Amino acid sequence: MKIKEVIVVEGKSDTTKINQAVHADTIETNGSAINQETLELIKLANNRRGVIVFTDPDYPGQRIxxxxxxxxxxxxxxxLPKEKARSTSSNKSVGIEHASVADIQAALQNVYEVTLLEKSDIEKTDLLQYGLIGASNSREKRELLGNLLHIGFTNGKQLLKRLHMLQISKDELDWAMQHILERGRDDD
Known part of the structure; x- marks a missing residue:
């Protein structure tokens, strides 16, 4: 699988793992120490070839x-969902470098492009209605939603922003939540 865009990752281990999964060029941010020079390089790469941001599913990765x-x-x-990026030797370590080749390929096949042309028709009341915020099991539902839609995990405050940013429609949310709710019934 050849990727046209340049993939932005956090470090050398991520680049090594990406190259095992796909043929691609990477830019490393050197962890959360991303500087202006690296941002300029990413900007240039984006203008020339496009960029895919593929950071670890943790706080520093979200910050970058x-x-x-x-x-x-x-x-x-x-x-990449957190559970697919966990180290097998240490349950605490999370990163792209710990993911399987198949999981990296799947994540790169479900890339989202952020545009400001359209606005999502999802509102905060939809999130409340589905129990994605304000319920005792909201975190679990947000994790399932993030995995199903390939949008990553977010906290309650950031979920609406992420759904809007990635232009997830109300129909897509309804479909995903129907799957999640049916899955919950099957577990009973």
Whole structure:
């Protein structure tokens, strides 16, 4: 699988793992120490070939994603669920470098492009109605939703913003929540 865009990752281990999964060029941010020079390189790569931001599914990875998104708002994004990025030797370590080749390929096949042309028709009341915020099991539902839609996990405050940013429609949300609710009934 050849990727046209340049993939932005956090470090050398991520680049090594990406190259096992696909043929692609990467830019490393050197963890959360992303500097202006690296941002300029990402901007240039985005203008020439396009960029896919593929950071770890943890707080520092989200912080890097937010910094890049603020500086270069039209990047593409790939997300990997936390459980697919856990180290087998240490349950605490999370990162792209721990993911399987198949999971990396799947994440890169479900890339989202952020555009400001349309607005999502999802409202906060929809999130409340589905129990994605304000319920005792909201976190679990948000994790399932993030995995099903390939948009990554977010906290309750960021979920609406992420859904709007990635232009997830109300129909897509309804479909995903129907799957999640049916899955819950099957577990009973």
């Amino acid at each position: 994603r937010n910094i890049i998104e603020k500086e270069i708002p039209n990047c593409k994004h790939a997300f």
